[in-house]
Amino acid sequence: MRSRRAFLAATGAAFGAAALPAPGWAAFGDPAFLAAAREPTGAFALFGLTAGGAIAFRVPLPKRGHAAAAHPLRAEAVAFARRPGTFALVIDCAGGRILHRLEAPSGRHFYGHGAYLDGGRVLATTENAIDTGDGRIGFWDATADYRRMGEVPSGGIGPHEVVALADDVLAVANGGLRTHPATGREKLNLDTMRPNLAYLRDGAIVERIELPDPKLSIRHIAARADGMVAMGLQSERYPVDSVPMFALHRLGQVPTVHGADLAPLFQGCVGSVAWSGDGQRLAVTAPRGGRAAIWNGTDTEILYRPDLCGVAPAGAGHAFTDGTGGVLTETGGMKHAVAWDNHLVGLGR
Amino acid sequence: MLSGLEATADQRLGGPLGTFDRPRPARAELHRADLSLPMVRAALVSLRDQAAALVDAPRTDAALARAIEQAGAIDDPALAGVADPASRIRIEALRTSVRDAHDTAAEEIGATLGVPAGFNSADGD
Numbered sequence: 001m002r003s004r005r006a007f008l009a010a011t012g013a014a015f016g017a018a019a020l021p022a023p024g025w026a027a028f029g030d031p032a033f034l035a036a037a038r039e040p041t042g043a044f045a046l047f048g049l050t051a052g053g054a055i056a057f058r059v060p061l062p063k064r065g066h067a068a069a070a071h072p073l074r075a076e077a078v079a080f081a082r083r084p085g086t087f088a089l090v091i092d093c094a095g096g097r098i099l100h101r102l103e104a105p106s107g108r109h110f111y112g113h114g115a116y117l118d119g120g121r122v123l124a125t126t127e128n129a130i131d132t133g134d135g136r137i138g139f140w141d142a143t144a145d146y147r148r149m150g151e152v153p154s155g156g157i158g159p160h161e162v163v164a165l166a167d168d169v170l171a172v173a174n175g176g177l178r179t180h181p182a183t184g185r186e187k188l189n190l191d192t193m194r195p196n197l198a199y200l201r202d203g204a205i206v207e208r209i210e211l212p213d214p215k216l217s218i219r220h221i222a223a224r225a226d227g228m229v230a231m232g233l234q235s236e237r238y239p240v241d242s243v244p245m246f247a248l249h250r251l252g253q254v255p256t257v258h259g260a261d262l263a264p265l266f267q268g269c270v271g272s273v274a275w276s277g278d279g280q281r282l283a284v285t286a287p288r289g290g291r292a293a294i295w296n297g298t299d300t301e302i303l304y305r306p307d308l309c310g311v312a313p314a315g316a317g318h319a320f321t322d323g324t325g326g327v328l329t330e331t332g333g334m335k336h337a338v339a340w341d342n343h344l345v346g347l348g349r
Numbered sequence: 350m351l352s353g354l355e356a357t358a359d360q361r362l363g364g365p366l367g368t369f370d371r372p373r374p375a376r377a378e379l380h381r382a383d384l385s386l387p388m389v390r391a392a393l394v395s396l397r398d399q400a401a402a403l404v405d406a407p408r409t410d411a412a413l414a415r416a417i418e419q420a421g422a423i424d425d426p427a428l429a430g431v432a433d434p435a436s437r438i439r440i441e442a443l444r445t446s447v448r449d450a451h452d453t454a455a456e457e458i459g460a461t462l463g464v465p466a467g468f469n470s471a472d473g474d
Binding site for chain 1: 351459467468469470472473474
C-alpha cells in the first residue's frame, strides 16, 4: 500500500503540471447547470441547461446517472453512475464526446458524487472499499487522462457527497450506511450506523464531527464561500418522527441542527441541499415530501413540486429540477419531456 | 389534472369533512345553493374527459368512473351529512375513491407520458 507521503509527492507532481487548455463553458450553448435525466424512451443522458432552464446540450449515458461534477475551467464534466456504480464518464460538453471512462479500481465502487480540487487538476470521488465497507476518497489526475493517483480513507462508512472548500479542503458526508454490491442498495448496518462529516486536507482528516442523533444519515452537503457547510439529512427513524432535517457546521465550530418540524412533511428524507447564490438562504429539497424548504436563518418558505429533488445556486437565489421534467429558475419555469435525476449542478456562471 | 383531483379530494370534500370530531359543513363549496356535491361530480366528469384526451389510460378512466358513480349515489347536494356519522362515511368513501383515482392517474398517465411519478422519491439516492 502506498504511503501518504508517496501519495502527496505524486499529487504534488500533478499540481506542477502544465497549464490547461481552456475552451471554456461559454462556447457551448452557454450552459449554467448540469443535470442527469431519464428520457421518455427510457434512455439516460446528461444535459446542460441554460440559466433560463432551456436545454443547451445532451450527452447520452449508458446507465442511470446521479450527480455530476463540472470542471472549473474546461467545458468538461464527470457524470457519475448511480450507486453502486463502477463507472464515471468524463464528458466533453462541447462536442458531446466521452473523453475518458473512469473505472473504479478492483474492490471499489463509486458512491455517486465527486468534486474537483486544485483548480481542476485533481478529481476526488467517494468510494466504497467493498470488503471492509470503509469509505474511501479516490483521487484522479485530470491533467493526465484521469489516471488514478491514489486513495485515502474518507473517515467513515458510506461517503456520499463530497465538496471542495477554499484552500482545497474537502468536506465529505460519510452517510454511515454500509452497502455491498452483492445485496444492491440494502443497508447492512442500521443498528450501528454512525454518520459523520469529515474534512480532509492533503488527504488527511483534519476534523470530523457527528450529530447528536446517529440515525440521521448525512448524505448531501453544500459549502458556502465562507466555509459554512450545510448538511441534508435522511432519517432512519420513523418517517413521521420530528428529527432534524438539516444541520450546519464550520471547521472548528460546534454543529447546529434545524428543521425538525419539517421531518413529517419531508417523510424524513432530504434529497439535495444548496446555498442561494448570495449565500443568504439555504434550500433543502424533499422528493418524498414533494417540496423544498428555503430557510433564511429564521423563516422557512415552502416550495411545492412533485418529486422535487435537484437544487443549485442560480443568480442570487436557487434553481430547482424535479422528476416530472420541471426546471424552475430565478427567471421562470420550463418543462422538458424528461425525468430529472436527483441532482442539479451549478457551473457557477 | 392531478392537481384538480387533489383539490377535489382535499378542498371540495376535505374542507367540509374536517375531522371526525369537528366536521365543517359550512366549508362546503356553494352549500347554500345546494351545489356542493354537483360541483364535485362536475369536476370529476371534466377531469375524466381531460384524462381521456391526454392518453389512453383505462385504469384511470375506471377509477374516475367509480368515483363519479359514488358521487351520483349520494343524495346530499350541500354535503351537510358530514356532521352525521351515518352519512359521513359515504362522503369519506368518495374522498378515498378520488384519492385512489389520483394515485392511479399519477402512475398510469405518468408512465405513459414517460415521466413516472417518484423517479427521485421512490428509491433513495
